[in-house]
Amino acid sequence: MYWDERHETIRPAELEALQLRRLRETIERIQNVPFYRDLLAREGVRPDDIRTLDDLHRLPFTRKQNLREGYPFGFFAVPRKEVVRIHTTSGTTGKPTVVGYTRGDLDRWADLIARAMTMIGLSADDVFQNSVNYGMFTGGLGFHYGAERIGMTTIPAGTGNTRRQIEMIEDFGVTALHCTPSYAMHLAEVAEEMGAGLESLTTGMFGAEPWSDATRRALQDRLGITAFDSYGLSELFGPGVAFECPEQNGLHIWHDSYIVEIIDPATGESCGPGERGELVVTPLIKEAMPLLRYRTGDITMLLEDDCPCGRTQRIARFSGRVDDMLIIRGINVFPSQIEHILMALPEVGDQFMVYVDRNEHHLDEMTIHVEVKRQYFSGELTDLARIQQKIVRALRDTLELRTAVQLVEPGSLPRFEGKARRVVDRRSTV
Numbered sequence: 001m002y003w004d005e006r007h008e009t010i011r012p013a014e015l016e017a018l019q020l021r022r023l024r025e026t027i028e029r030i031q032n033v034p035f036y037r038d039l040l041a042r043e044g045v046r047p048d049d050i051r052t053l054d055d056l057h058r059l060p061f062t063r064k065q066n067l068r069e070g071y072p073f074g075f076f077a078v079p080r081k082e083v084v085r086i087h088t089t090s091g092t093t094g095k096p097t098v099v100g101y102t103r104g105d106l107d108r109w110a111d112l113i114a115r116a117m118t119m120i121g122l123s124a125d126d127v128f129q130n131s132v133n134y135g136m137f138t139g140g141l142g143f144h145y146g147a148e149r150i151g152m153t154t155i156p157a158g159t160g161n162t163r164r165q166i167e168m169i170e171d172f173g174v175t176a177l178h179c180t181p182s183y184a185m186h187l188a189e190v191a192e193e194m195g196a197g198l199e200s201l202t203t204g205m206f207g208a209e210p211w212s213d214a215t216r217r218a219l220q221d222r223l224g225i226t227a228f229d230s231y232g233l234s235e236l237f238g239p240g241v242a243f244e245c246p247e248q249n250g251l252h253i254w255h256d257s258y259i260v261e262i263i264d265p266a267t268g269e270s271c272g273p274g275e276r277g278e279l280v281v282t283p284l285i286k287e288a289m290p291l292l293r294y295r296t297g298d299i300t301m302l303l304e305d306d307c308p309c310g311r312t313q314r315i316a317r318f319s320g321r322v323d324d325m326l327i328i329r330g331i332n333v334f335p336s337q338i339e340h341i342l343m344a345l346p347e348v349g350d351q352f353m354v355y356v357d358r359n360e361h362h363l364d365e366m367t368i369h370v371e372v373k374r375q376y377f378s379g380e381l382t383d384l385a386r387i388q389q390k391i392v393r394a395l396r397d398t399l400e401l402r403t404a405v406q407l408v409e410p411g412s413l414p415r416f417e418g419k420a421r422r423v424v425d426r427r428s429t430v
């Protein structure tokens with residue numbers, strides 16, 4: 001079951017030639033981005049210097065922080081007029097990371113998702129419910145257009161109103177579901193409460209956050225499905241970068257479109273097959289926003305043995321991040337963003353602590369304890385309530401996430417002598 005058999009099963013020699021050609025085109029295009037033009041000039045690298053794929057290692061890495069310098073459109077390699085869509089994802093401070101797509105980008109992105117869905121046996125015979133956020137998050141429209149491309153009957157359900165979601169699955173005979181694994185656990189629970197059997201469902205596609213094999217087993221049992229892992233990030237279009245095949249044993253990377261490296265995050269040196277490290281990706285088919293050696297922050301390893309499905313390059317399921325990014329209900333949150341928001345508020349004191357829990361309904365909750373300045377703490381209770389609401393609002397406006405905020409007395413939170421450990425993640429991965 002191939003959508004694009006030639007590219008999915010391409011053999012090493014042909015792949016290398018294709019990657020090299022696309023890499024050189026990318027480097028040509030990237031000259032339009034001032035950040036890269038300066039960087040390549042500084043490093044003394046000219047497009048003609050890229051003769052083999054090994055020459056990629058002469059190019060510098062790109063990090064999420066670099067993208068901040070170009071906010072909002074400084075990383076676009078085409079005139080703004082040619083950018084037909086924008087998405088955003090969390091930045092490391094107040095402003096989000098902006099990503100742009102040309103018409104061609106959207107076309108290629110939909111094709112990559114169509115490949116993934118075809119790989120696990122989905123087709124125009126299926127009814128697909130897309131239960132993720134349709135806003136700036138790439139999971140909504142990304143999957144939507146991929147599903148329509150293969151002709152599935154597509155239901156843009158979005159998130160929330162779980163009972164209604166379950167009714168739709170039953171009433172419309174939904175066969176394939178896409179959402180975050182934690183929302184899938186919640187759906188399973190509500191379906192059980194409602195006595196809904198969800199008989200039509202056969203396939204689940206879950207991603208946007210880490211999930212364990214134990215969660216996979218629970219979801220397969222409770223929803224009566226086969227559950228597949230889906231990986232991607234907004235900077236590389238969104239979902240559709242890597243996806244599990246029916247073997248459910250690692251994720252296939254679409255290597256004609258992405259060059260993959262695994263590096264030791266401390267030294268930047270390459271890791272061998274079977275050695276875990278940070279995934280670094282050079283996208284080869286992005287027009288609006290090409291990137292070089294993008295540090296994803298995600299930890300995985302290359303798997304070496306051949307996959308019986310006939311596709312080649314595979315990576316292991318993700319085992320964590322190299323940084324402190326949290327994923328709360330599918331939304332990425334950097335502790336540095338929280339700090340940035342809190343420290344801009346005059347009432348906030350010196351310290352804060354972030355607690356992350358998974359409640360009995362399998363939903364993530366973030367509680368932030370915030371010290372307020374002494375003069376406010378000893379003031380009127382109504383003042384404290386106003387400050388609390390102001391903080392909740394400021395966090396919601398930037399993070400797009402509801403948080404619980406508790407104000408505490410100055411001096412009551414832990415102080416740190418070394419690196420502050422302000423985040424306590426109490427979720428179990430099961």
Ligand code: DLL
Nearest residue numbers: 089139207208209210230231232233234238239318
């Ligand atoms: O989460 C894109 C996506 C949407 C992927 C729907 C899969 C399904 P961002 O919001 O930019 O994009 O977040 C990207 O989420 O760097 C990982 O840390 C994490 N992540 C995504 N998929 C997985 C996964 C979307 N399958 C960040 N396993 C990435 C573990 C994942 N972590």
